[in-house]
Amino acid sequence: xxxxxxxxxxxxxxxxxxxxxxxxxxxxxxxxxxxxxxxxxxxxxxxxxxxxxxxxxxxxxxxxxxxxxxxxxxxxxxxxxxxxxxxxxxxxxxxxxxxxxxxxxxxxxxxxxxxxxxxxxxxxxxxxxxxxxxxxxxxxxxxxxxxxxxxxxxxxxxxxxxxxxxxxxxxxxxxxxxxxxxxxxxxxxxxxxxxxxxxxxxxxxxxxxxxxxxxxxxxxxxxxxxxxxxxxxxxxxxxxxxxxxxxxxxxxxxxxxxxxxxxxxxxxxxxxxxxxxxxxxxxxxxxxxxxxxxxxxxxxxxxxxxxxxxxxxxxxxxxxxxxxxxxxxxxxxxxxxxxxxxxxxxxxxxxxxxxxxxxxxxxxxxxxxxxxxxxxxxxxxxxxxxxxxxxxxxxxxxxxxxxxxxxxxxxxxxxxxxxxxxxxxxxxxxxxxxxxxxxxxxxxxxxxxxxxxxxxxxxxxxxxxxxxxxxxxxxxxxxxxxxxxxxxxxxxxxxxxxxxxxx
RNA sequence: GGCGCAUUCGUCUAGUGGCCUAGGACGUCGGCCUCUCACGCCGGUAACACGGGUUCGACUCCCGUAUGCGCUACCA
Numbered sequence: 001x002x003x004x005x006x007x008x009x010x011x012x013x014x015x016x017x018x019x020x021x022x023x024x025x026x027x028x029x030x031x032x033x034x035x036x037x038x039x040x041x042x043x044x045x046x047x048x049x050x051x052x053x054x055x056x057x058x059x060x061x062x063x064x065x066x067x068x069x070x071x072x073x074x075x076x077x078x079x080x081x082x083x084x085x086x087x088x089x090x091x092x093x094x095x096x097x098x099x100x101x102x103x104x105x106x107x108x109x110x111x112x113x114x115x116x117x118x119x120x121x122x123x124x125x126x127x128x129x130x131x132x133x134x135x136x137x138x139x140x141x142x143x144x145x146x147x148x149x150x151x152x153x154x155x156x157x158x159x160x161x162x163x164x165x166x167x168x169x170x171x172x173x174x175x176x177x178x179x180x181x182x183x184x185x186x187x188x189x190x191x192x193x194x195x196x197x198x199x200x201x202x203x204x205x206x207x208x209x210x211x212x213x214x215x216x217x218x219x220x221x222x223x224x225x226x227x228x229x230x231x232x233x234x235x236x237x238x239x240x241x242x243x244x245x246x247x248x249x250x251x252x253x254x255x256x257x258x259x260x261x262x263x264x265x266x267x268x269x270x271x272x273x274x275x276x277x278x279x280x281x282x283x284x285x286x287x288x289x290x291x292x293x294x295x296x297x298x299x300x301x302x303x304x305x306x307x308x309x310x311x312x313x314x315x316x317x318x319x320x321x322x323x324x325x326x327x328x329x330x331x332x333x334x335x336x337x338x339x340x341x342x343x344x345x346x347x348x349x350x351x352x353x354x355x356x357x358x359x360x361x362x363x364x365x366x367x368x369x370x371x372x373x374x375x376x377x378x379x380x381x382x383x384x385x386x387x388x389x390x391x392x393x394x395x396x397x398x399x400x401x402x403x404x405x406x407x408x409x410x411x412x413x414x415x416x417x418x419x420x421x422x423x424x425x426x427x428x429x430x431x432x433x434x435x436x437x438x439x440x441x442x443x444x445x446x447x448x449x450x451x452x453x454x455x456x457x458x459x460x461x462x463x464x465x466x467x468x469x470x471x472x473x474x475x476x477x478x479x480x481x482x483x484x485x486x487x488x489x490x491x492x493x494x495x496x497x498x499x500x501x502x503x
Numbered sequence: 504g505g506c507g508c509a510u511u512c513g514u515c516u517a518g519u520g521g522c523c524u525a526g527g528a529c530g531u532c533g534g535c536c537u538c539u540c541a542c543g544c545c546g547g548u549a550a551c552a553c554g555g556g557u558u559c560g561a562c563u564c565c566c567g568u569a570u571g572c573g574c575u576a577c578c579a
Contacts, residue, residue, distance in 0.1 A: 024579050059578055116577065132505070132575095160577055177508065186506045186575075194577040201579045225507055225574035248509080248572095255571070283515095286528095290516055294527040313516075316572065320514045323529040333542080375542040386540095401539095437538090452538040464540035 017049025019216045021080075022205070024056040025067035028266035029074040031319060032220065032250045032258055035284040039247060040218050041080045042285070042307040049215075051080075054087040054208060058198045063090075074267045078277050079300060087212065089204050096199040099207050099237070100161050100192060108236035109192055111159045112141040113152050134188040136165055142189075161193035163232060170228040175245035175309050177221075182228040190229060202226065206233040209242060216243045221316070245309055248288045249316035258319060270324075274347065274380030279328040287317045297330060325378045332377050340370045344383040351384040353391045368474055372466040390474070393483055394461025397490065401463035405454040412488050414444065415458065418451060419484045428477045430469040437469070458487030 021037040023029060029037075044051035053075070057063040072086070103109035112135070123133040142164065144152075152159070165188065171181040192203040199207070209217060224246050234241050252262035264270060270280060282298055290313070291298070291306045298306060332340065348354050359366065369390045373383060388394075397406075408414070421436050422428075437455075441448040452468050459480060465471055472480050 022579090026579075056579065062578070119577095134575095158577095180507070182507070188575085191577055196577075198577085200577070205579090220573095221508070222573050223579095226579095228507095229574095246508090251572080253514085257572080286515065288515090292517075294517075296515090296528055315509060315511095315516095317516090318514055320529065323515065326529055329542090373541095376540070434538095447538090449538050456539065462540090465538095466540080468538055 014048045017044060017047050017215050018052065018213050019044045019049055019218060020052040020054050020209070020212065020214055021075075021082075022054040022056050022208075022219075023071050024059065024062075025064055025071060026059065026062040027067060028268050029071045030258065030265045031267060031270075031280075031284060032265075034074065034078060034267050034280070035250055035287055036218070036220055036247060037075060037080055038078070038281060038284050039289070039307075039312075042303055043216065043218060043309070044083075045304045046307050050083040052084050052087070052212060052214075053082040054212070055089065056201065056204065057088060057090045058201065058204055060090075060196070060198065070268065074271070077271055078267065078281055087208065089199070089208065092204075092208070093197060093199075095211065096193065096204060096207055097197070100199075100203070103163075103192070103236055104161065106236070107164065109161050109163050110142050110189075111149055111153075112162045112189075112191075113144075113157050113159045114140055115158075135162065136189045139189065158195035160191045160195050162189040163192055163229075163236065165189050165232065170231050172227060172231055172241070172244060174224065174227075175243060176248075176312050177224065177246055177314060180224065180227070182225075184228075184232075187229060187232075192233070202229050203233065206230050206237075206239075210234070210237070210239050214242050216245065218245045218247065221246045221249050245312070248313055250287055251316050251318050253318060253320075255318060262319075263321075272381075274343075274377075274382065275324070275328050276331045276343075276380070279324065279331045282331075283324050283327050287319065288313050297327070329378045332380070333374055335374070337367045337371045337374070340374055340380075341366050343380045344370055347381050347384050348387070353384065353388060358391075365474065372470060372474070376466070389460040389462075389465070393479075393486065394459075396461060397457055397487075398462045401453075401457045402494070404463070405457050406487075406491050406494075408450075408454075411454055412491050414451065415454065415484050415488050415491075417444075418455060419481055419488075422472075422477065422484075423481060425477070428473060430467070430473045433472050434469040454487075455484070459483050 019040050021033075021040045023033050023037075041051050043049070053072075055068055055071075057068070068088075075082070100109065104111070114135075119135070122138070126133045141159075141162075165184055167184055169181055169183050171179060173179050190202065191200050193199055208214075227244055227246075231241060250258050252258045254262075256262075258265055264273065267280060271277075278299065281300060281303065285298065285303050285307070286296065289307070289311045292311055295306075335343070345359065349356070349359075369387060370383070373386055376386060377383060405411075418437070418440060421440055422433070425432055425436060437451050438448050441451045444451075453463070456465055456468050456471075457463060459465075459468075459471065459475065475483075
């Protein structure tokens with residue numbers, strides 16, 4: 001009952017909703033940030049609002065310009081398009097300082113000349129728990145008169161600007177978490193403008209959201225506790241509040257906040273490993289949101305169609321790589337052979353399995369190779385490990401399989417016979433190959449498997465592959481005969497060493 | 504420590520007081536298909552954190568405890 005019904009309230013076509021994603025360029029776009037971006041984007045697209053991007057680069061130390069482009073790149077990869085020019089906080093320093101003056105003039109904020117060292121000392125001197133120290137307890141600098149302040153400024157003493165916290169309680173409504181109340185005693189005269197002239201996150205967020213006419217703030221749950229501070233700033237300005245909706249966090253398998261030590265966390269890493277953007281979009285959407293029914297697979301437009309704030313959970317979610325893998329497999333299977341080939345090519349080329357010339361000449365062959373592999377791939381990058389024998393004769397044979405399939409004393413004779421029969425075959429296709437092998441197996445009074453497995457090892461070097469008949473057809477008669485020959489030679493050579501004592 | 508928020512199978516989740524003998528998905532286990540590996544299909548496994556209330560009736564509402572996470576910075 002507490003949630004707003006946007007479906008009824010808003011036109012599905014066009015609305016005044018303005019929403020933003022505001023990453024700080026201190027690293028690549030990680031999956032948690034991506035999930036926030038996705039929810040914002042879905043919300044905007046669903047209700048015909050505008051989706052904006054703002055780079056929060058007020059931390060000069062940790063921000064990197066190259067990170068900005070990397071983040072935008074990941075956004076594009078995910079298909080999250082934004083509607084207006086990207087806003088950078090570092091371009092807006094004059095705006096913040098203009099607004100800070102407004103607050104100081106209005107008596108809502110004040111300059112503070114206390115140094116960090118001084119504050120540490122005071123914190124240390126607090127008898128109670130250290131965390132209990134609050135600047136508002138002494139407000140040393142709020143007590144200074146204008147002359148004093150002017151003279152300190154003339155001396156060139158660095159200062160920060162603090163919010164003059166009113167007493168009382170701030171409560172607000174969160175679309176996900178409901179009503180939240182915080183007593184100002186928990187807060188402090190927190191800093192709005194740092195001594196280097198840069199705004200703090202709290203100040204910049206409020207000024208920008210207001211200036212950009214942001215109507216809805218959809219961000220991580222870690223900001224719930226910050227929201228009262230932001231509201232206090234809005235109130236100091238007399239500005240109208242946006243609607244708040246906080247999203248549950250994404251955790252690692254150990255239930256700790258997702259971080260580097262959990263392995264891959266940036267969307268770029270998933271991209272490189274061969275996850276599809278469709279997969280990431282779908283999977284991340286399901287982390288903390290559900291449509292309400294049993295559906296799991298949603299394409300982009302279906303997500304837009306079904307998305308709703310009502311479906312968002314309160315509980316933080318663990319990122320499950322296994323489910324991601326499964327889902328990626330599902331999306332890979334939906335790809336056409338041509339699309340799959342296009343995606344696998346970069347991996348194949350960089351592995352030196354094939355080059356441009358080969359690609360140009362063997363298009364149909366490659367289409368069929370990926371078609372055979374399609375149901376086996378979890379990640380596009382897996383193609384390299386699974387397709388070697390389509391491009392090169394096996395250099396070695398899987399040891400365990402050799403022991404299992406080639407220890408038969410008759411094996412060479414069988415392979416030779418198979419080779420002969422295949423050579424005689426005029427129509428070298430799967431169907432005919434199958435009948436040759438099955439017939440031969442019958443003649444030899446053995447099962448087809450007893451022929452197929454050794455042949456697979458000979459042709460691929462490993463014990464698993466797609467259908468042997470189809471693989472043979474694709475490889476072509478010449479290659480098949482050559483590899484069978486090589487296998488027989490290997491077996492003979494291997495026999496000799498086996499007879500050597502001590503081996 | 505203080506304050507805030509959360510708590511359904513291993514994981515993602517459905518559930519808004521009787522529809523719950525708690526549903527689906529991933530994983531896992533077993534089987535089928537089968538030339539192997541996959542795919543696919545069938546079946547099994549497994550959860551309401553705990554304790555008090557409220558109610559004719561609680562997974563659902565209230566209180567407490569525990570646990571986890573967040574904020575408590577001149578990081579965002």
